[in-house]
Amino acid sequence: MAAPKKGRSASAQSKPGRSLALILIAIVGLTGGMFASGHTTPRLGIDLAGGTSITLEAKADQGSAINKANMDTAVDIMNRRVNGLGVSEAEVQTQGDKNIIVNIPKGTNSKEARAQVGTTAKLYFRPVLAQEATGAAAGTASPSASATGSSSASPSSTASPSSSASGTGEKASSSSSPSATATSQGRAVTDALKADSTPSASASAKASASPSASASTSTDAESAALQAKYAALDCTKKSVRTKAGEGVKPEDPTVACGEISGVWYKYLLGPSAVAGTEIDKASANFDTQGASGWQVVMEFNSQGRKKFADVTAQLAQNTQPQNEFAIVLDGDVVSSPFVQNAITGGSAQISGSFTQEEAQNLANMLSYGALPLSFKEQSVNTVTAALGGDQLHAGLLAGAIGLALVVIYLVAYYRGLSLIAIASLLVSAALTYVLMSLLGPAIGFALNLPAVCGAIVAIGITADSFIVFFERIRDEIREGRTLRPSVERAWPRARRTILVSDFVSFLAAAVLFIVTVGKVQGFAFTLGLTTVLDVVVVFFFTKPLMTLLARRKFFANGHKWSGLDPKSLGAQPPIRRTRRPAGPAGPVETKEA
């Protein structure tokens, strides 16, 4: 070896300790982080932990394009719906460009969830029959609606009667609402809506005066039940809230909850007057002429225009809260503006004390109905916890067997050298495990069965890097070099080969991860992760360890069991050399085929 080379390799040999220390610190640090974060095991996917996984595919319709914005909106809304079921840790995420995966952990009503996620338009305008705050008292504003072109001078601070109610007491609030007017107005509204629920409407209106009385006077058991439900409704509780309007058809009256400026209101609502699908579009803009600030402008289609004109004509005659209509999205009241006069132009403004964001959110909800796209159920995978556990065990067992076989092979073939390979595999495995555990909370990585497969397959890829390196070293020894220069000479070439081939492997994983959907993605992710780790381990662990061990007599002298015995490798002794190879080698014979 030439002199300058020697200098370089000498300095390279002084590094191994540092590299090893570095990777050990990294492992310790990551492991410490893992324990500190409290996520000591990788988050398991549905197929290993049990639960239901629903895959939905977006279908473009009515000019709504499948794009990122629409998909994100859909994910938001589905998230609300699923988590609204009282499910903790349900996840909704996009996958590929037109799929949404909904993962619901075990112990949840998957039927319900299935029914909820894919439904498209669940936005309705319902007249308000009664409204009151639950929880703390508040004098909050309720936004108002006014006809386009009108001065829209609706005061944003208009307090609805219910807001004056204090505490949670039903009686306190009901006393504030005059029973006589309530009855007549409730009836008027429902009549106008041509709903056959007049009794319930009147009952409910009466009920707002005195719940117990209405229940007894009402002849309709259904409305009485609804009435009771309204009376019992406590919107401050999430579990109650989400079940409030469950399974109600649009043409039936219902109860619902809505939040206005941090206070939960409960509503008794009439049948749906206008459906979200009847809104043509809605947008948020800043009122430059008036003083109402941010407002939402919505336009109805011809059907919606007529219906909206009818309902607003009715509502405008009432007093609060019966002059309000509630915009109900997926059972929640997102806004309940009151009507000043009939809006017949097919275009309406909702103004109030909106912030820009609130106005835009409302506009989005209005214009998208609920989901911006319609979705088709592509696959529903329900895994029982028992089956998930079995699959997990099988995967781990397969991994253990695979690892054991590889270790046996490496020991048989590389003997002493296999110690390095095995140590490197262990470091690689430890890093993979820790990273998987950490990536769970960090980016929502969940270990599923294909990911386990990917990890097992990666054992081969990782082990191959060592094989490339070891074979290179052996080639150098066969050239007649001693171990230490062999290692240093073999490394640059092995390094290049490892980098090039790992790059190809990583490219495959990255393309698969970006393009594909479903199970393929989990697999690709693990494969990509382990490929990167392979490079890290080979550079910062295997190579330095090899350099260090090359100084040991056992390896340097080519002990029979070291796997580097020049004799059994069939090394050729150099002819004219000052340096002698470690072991005796066969006689020099001239050979030329």
Added chain:
Amino acid sequence: MSKLGSLGARLHRGEVSYDFIGHRKLWYGISILITITAILGLAVRGLNMGIDFQGGAVFTTPKNTHVSVSQAEDAAAAASGHEAVVQKLGDGSLRIQIAGMDTQQSDQIKDDLAKDFDLNSESIAADLVGPSWGDQIANKAWQGLAIFMVLVVIYLAIAFEWRMAIAALVALIHDITITVGIYALVGFEVTPGTVIGLLTILGYSLYDTVVVFDSLKEQTKDLTKQTRFTYSEVANRSINGTLVRSINTTVVALLPVAGLLFIGGGVLGAGTLNDISLSLFVGLAAGAYSSIFIATPLVADLKEREPQMKALRKRVLAKRAQAAADEEVAGTRGEFGGDSEDATPAVVGPRDQSGPRSRRRPSGKRR
């Protein structure tokens, strides 16, 4: 070790070698034959597409379900109105496949089955698939495959050269065709798991090929500066030199997959593990074969068409003719520049170098 180790040594020195390039026509022939068989099998028998590609449901009952297969078939057919395929798995659970049913009916069918089998409906796992889901997975997979191929050809063309990129691509297509063909011929069920396995072959097959190419590139670096070997001969030596590594790699890659296959097939009976490992197993074997027998000989073929290489071949042959007259040529120049500054192993070193300290390096030439 010693046996394979010394084989490695002999391969390294070129004492033992198989003339992969020389026999390439034979191997091309074999591959073409296999490929044609695969395509025929695909055309005639078609693929046995799993439930994921037709739409339907797979229900899995808990362990040790005391219901016979025929009972289960009847119950499932009655509940769904479609024919059901029932398998008894290793752990005593039943796997009931019902094709063609609507996913909306599934809850009802599950409840019915639970009642028939006297089980809790919650304890039955269900995998419901719409009719277009499998197609979507497959389409995405093809799309991924196409993108990957384009990228990898570009990458290899930059990192190596376009001839190697072409050869790698051919080898890749070769592997995938063979794997798909085997699926068609044997009638293994194709599932999304199979697709995953197939896609992984991409990376693996190329991984192997790239390692051989890397050694080839290294050894042919200064090829035109010498007159001892033709490109094909050097290529042949590259293959032989990396043969032990190729064998080791393939064995090491196949072992974990074999573990998966054993557990997936033997213990779990059927499912994702099994599907992935089966296609991997077939594909890996094909990949190892193609990187040695197809990819490198193809590169050599392409390379030999270059004017430079043609000229080299002429020179080499001329030199050999002369050498044949002079007998041994070994002492005249060193072929081994390995100890010079150059860190690359100029296996085929410049002829004007290091004459005095030449070490014996048997050539890989065969003819």
